[in-house]
Amino acid sequence: MTELLAVQNVSFSRSGGRGNTRPILKGLNFEVKPGETVAIVGQSGTGKTTLAHILAGLMPPTSGSVRYKGVETQHLAHRQNRSLRPDLQMIFQDPYSSLDPRQTVSAIMDEPLWARALDDGQKQKRVSDMLHALALPPESLGRRAHEFSGGQRQRIAIARALVGYPSLVIADEAVSALDASAQARVLNLLLEQQQQTGLSLVFISHDMAVVQHMAHRVIVLADGAIVEEGPTGQVFANPRSAHTAALIQKDLWKDTNV
Amino acid sequence: MNILKRITSDTRFPSLGLALGSACVLGVLVPGAVLWLAHLHATFGIDIHARLKPPTFAHWLGTDPLGRDTLAFSLVGAVNSYGISYLSMVLALGLGTGLGVLAAAAGQKTKIIANGVVELGIAFPPIIIAALLVTLCGAGVVQEICALAIFFIPGFVRLGQQAAANIYAQDYIAAARLSALTPWRILLRHVLPNMVPGLLVQFSVNVALAMLAETGLSYLGLGAPPPLPELGRILASYQVHIYDHPHLVAVPGVVVVLLVLGTNMVGDGLRDRFARQEHIS
Numbered sequence: 001m002t003e004l005l006a007v008q009n010v011s012f013s014r015s016g017g018r019g020n021t022r023p024i025l026k027g028l029n030f031e032v033k034p035g036e037t038v039a040i041v042g043q044s045g046t047g048k049t050t051l052a053h054i055l056a057g058l059m060p061p062t063s064g065s066v067r068y069k070g071v072e073t074q075h076l077a078h079r080q081n082r083s084l085r086p087d088l089q090m091i092f093q094d095p096y097s098s099l100d101p102r103q104t105v106s107a108i109m110d111e112p113l114w115a116r117a118l119d120d121g122q123k124q125k126r127v128s129d130m131l132h133a134l135a136l137p138p139e140s141l142g143r144r145a146h147e148f149s150g151g152q153r154q155r156i157a158i159a160r161a162l163v164g165y166p167s168l169v170i171a172d173e174a175v176s177a178l179d180a181s182a183q184a185r186v187l188n189l190l191l192e193q194q195q196q197t198g199l200s201l202v203f204i205s206h207d208m209a210v211v212q213h214m215a216h217r218v219i220v221l222a223d224g225a226i227v228e229e230g231p232t233g234q235v236f237a238n239p240r241s242a243h244t245a246a247l248i249q250k251d252l253w254k255d256t257n258v
Numbered sequence: 259m260n261i262l263k264r265i266t267s268d269t270r271f272p273s274l275g276l277a278l279g280s281a282c283v284l285g286v287l288v289p290g291a292v293l294w295l296a297h298l299h300a301t302f303g304i305d306i307h308a309r310l311k312p313p314t315f316a317h318w319l320g321t322d323p324l325g326r327d328t329l330a331f332s333l334v335g336a337v338n339s340y341g342i343s344y345l346s347m348v349l350a351l352g353l354g355t356g357l358g359v360l361a362a363a364a365g366q367k368t369k370i371i372a373n374g375v376v377e378l379g380i381a382f383p384p385i386i387i388a389a390l391l392v393t394l395c396g397a398g399v400v401q402e403i404c405a406l407a408i409f410f411i412p413g414f415v416r417l418g419q420q421a422a423a424n425i426y427a428q429d430y431i432a433a434a435r436l437s438a439l440t441p442w443r444i445l446l447r448h449v450l451p452n453m454v455p456g457l458l459v460q461f462s463v464n465v466a467l468a469m470l471a472e473t474g475l476s477y478l479g480l481g482a483p484p485p486l487p488e489l490g491r492i493l494a495s496y497q498v499h500i501y502d503h504p505h506l507v508a509v510p511g512v513v514v515v516l517l518v519l520g521t522n523m524v525g526d527g528l529r530d531r532f533a534r535q536e537h538i539s
Contacts (some may be wrong), residue, residue, distance in 0.1 A: 085438035098429035100448050109436040149499060160433065165327050 003031035004168055004200050005055065005073075010064035012050055013223075025048050026225045027064070034169065035194060037201040039215035039232070039249060041208065047224045048204045049093065052172040055202060056090045068168065086115045091174040095153035100145035100235040106135075106158055108145065112164030130159040133189050135182075151178050158186055162193060170202045175210060187214060208248055212236055218242045276527030280522025286513055287340060290333035297334050310503055319509055323499060332510040335487035339476065340517060342399065342488075343468035346406035351461055354411040355453075359416020362426055363445065372415050379412030384471045388480040399482040402475060406468050419462050421453045461523035466518045473514055489514050508517040 010028045024047040042048055054061050062221030066073045067189065068088055076085045089112065092098035099108060112252050116127070128138060134155040145153060154177045161169050171190075175183045190236045193199045197219040205211050211218060211232070218235045220228040220243060228241045237243040305325030313320045319329040327453065388405035395401050397428035397458050427432065461509070475481045476490030489510050496506040 053432070056436060057434075058435060076439060082438050085436065089436055090433070092429040092433070094429060098433060100428075100430040100452065102451055103430075103448075111434060111439060115438045157433075164437070 002033060004031040004034045004036075004069065005063075005202075006067045007031065007055070008065050008067070010051075010061045010066060012047070012054060012062045023063070024224050025054070026223075028226055030219055030226065032200050032202060032230065033090060034167070034200055034219065035198040036108060037194065037203055037215045039205060039211040040221055041211055041218060042074040042207060042221035043207065043247070044107075049172055050220070052090065052170050052202070052204055054172050056088060058090075067163045069146045085116060085164065086112050086164045087167045089169050091158055091161045091169060091171040093173040093176070094142065095157055095177055096149050097146035097159075098157045099153055102141055103143055104144050105131075106141040108156060108160055109141075109163050112160060112226060114168075116164055126165075127159075130163045134187060136160050149183055151231040154178055155186065156181065158189075162189075165197065167197075168200045168202070170204070172204045173206070174203075176205070178206065183210070190214070208236075220247065267301050273527045274532065275523045279520045279523025279525075279527060282516045286336050286516050286520075288479040293330050294334050294337045295326035296535055310499070313534070319505070322496065322506060322539065328506060328509050330512050332489065332492055333508060335489045335492045336484055336513045336517060338402050339489040339514075340465075340469060342403055343406065343465055344471045344480070345460060346403040346472075347410060347465050347468050349403065349407040350410035350464070351416050351457065353407070354414025355418035355457060357411075358375065358420075359445070359449065359453075361419045361424040362422035363414070363441065369419075372419060376412040376415050379408065379415075381404065383410070384409040384475065388475050392480050397480070397483045399486065400479040402472070405475065405480075406471055408470060409471065410464055413464065414460070417456070421456050423450055425452050455528075457530075459525055459529040459532065462521055462528060466525065469514070469518050469521065476528070479481065485500050518537060 007028055007030050007195060011023065012025040013023045016022050023035050028051070030038070040048055040051065041182065044102060055066055055073065055191075057066070057068075057076045060074040064178075068076065071081050072085060074090065075081060076088065102197065102222060102226075105224050106127070106148065109130070110123075113126070116123075127141070132141065136155055136159065140148070140156075145156065146240060148156065154174070175186050178186060189216070190199075190201060201214070201224060203211065205215055215232045216234050218228075218230065219226055220235070220241065221244045228239065228244045230240075235244060239248060300477065305321075308321050308325040309323055311317060311321040311325075317327045317329075319327075322328045357372050357375060360367045368524060369441040387408050389403065391401040392406050431444060431448060434448055434491060472481065472488070473493070476488035477494050479491070479494075481488050481490060485495070491512045493507060493514075496503075499506050
């Protein structure tokens with residue numbers, strides 16, 4: 001078994017009341033290898049965030065399975081798997097919803113480290129390294145989340161995802177709320193972590209330039225199904241589906257207009 | 259406690275309502291509490307020879323039909339009435355919010371039970387509940403507190419459920435689950451602390467409403483039985499003299515108004531303060 005995350009035949013439907021169900025995801029199959037970055041792209045409304053929640057084990061798929069190191073992610077919180085749970089972290093899209101407004105940064109950073117066997121000194125060192133890497137001043141530790149701006153909050157949320165030595169991070173539009181320089185800093189930090197610790201990334205984005213910079217492989221999602229999958233270079237140079245071509249085109253067109 | 263600090267140390271928004279409201283409530287309750295303690299040892303001197311006297315230095319607002327000091331008796335009644343309202347709201351807050359949070363955290367079955375409680379509770383006005391309890395168990399302080407609490411539980415169930423459901427939908431709860439926090443820890447660390455401001459506002463507004471209901475119950479004789487002075491019953495007993503000594507009814511009446519208005523103003527002041535703090539930061 002070489003893959004870290006194995007997605008097998010995952011479907012998800014939402015019940016629309018009166019027995020109607022609306023399919024969101026349709027029979028997805030893919031895998032993520034250790035140290036690999038897989039980008040999932042697609043227009044909004046194609047179920048990317050739903051997929052992110054299912055991959056992270058926050059909700060069960062309607063059918064199919066997502067396995068992390070052989071354990072279904074929806075069962076990662078069970079007692080016997082609890083030591084695996086902090087391995088798999090997520091960076092959320094909305095920096096206002098993703099941080100408890102009344103928690104201090106130090107309390108926020110503490111949570112992913114609870115399940116880790118580290119002494120207090122090591123934890124402190126790790127937290128201050130992370131804050132430094134994300135250009136957050138050390139004195140922010142004592143301040144509460146609601147005192148920070150949106151961009152700062154997103155960086156705190158990213159620090160929280162990375163601080164507990166995860167082996168897989170699912171980043172759901174993680175950098176779209178950041179300005180260009182903060183974006184570059186975060187992306188470089190992710191690449192650096194990947195080189196140092198063999199971190200795997202599932203990178204969900206609609207920003208094709210960022211995807212091209214980060215990903216080893218690209219999965220293109222349309223209407224809840226995979227329309228194209230392949231190495232990044234190949235997908236960008238020679239897209240096989242019209243949908244992918246349109247996504248890339250639209251992005252280039254946007255860039256030339258800015 | 260952190261929430262107390264948020265209310266008191268924050269001088270960015272001096273609030274007239276909060277100050278005025280607290281002054282009204284404390285102005286009644288502090289002297290009332292002193293008299294209440296004295297009253298524990300010596301019952302109020304019933305003095306038939308000194309009945310219905312006009313104001314003097316010894317009795318600032320005169321004496322009542324049984325020769326008691328009108329103001330002092332009303333203030334002691336206010337402490338009893340406020341205490342009963344307050345305790346019943348503590349009970350309602352604990353039970354109602356607890357059930358509401360459970361309903362939000364747990365599955366569909368708990369939700370159905372909580373909704374049943376809400377629907378059932380809303381169907382009965384407090385007077386019916388109190389009359390039922392008094393018929394079944396006799397009149398008493400405990401029955402009165404229970405009757406008021408039962409009436410206010412549905413509101414707290416609803417508020418607790420909505421507030422908790424709102425918080426459970428936030429991404430920071432998902433992040434806590436990713437960090438292997440147990441559901442119990444998530445409840446204590448994230449859900450309850452974020453509910454405190456809303457509950458505090460609802461609590462103080464409801465104390466004012468409970469105070470009105472309590473006065474109504476004791477006015478109708480559904481409250482605690484006699485020697486215990488309660489504002490409603492004092493009002494009822496003074497009412498017979500409304501033509502010959504009209505100022506008598508005004509004393510407990512004004513005390514009720516001060517308490518209800520003051521408590522409401524405190525509730526509104528807290529709401530404004532929390533809202534502005536969220537807005538600014």
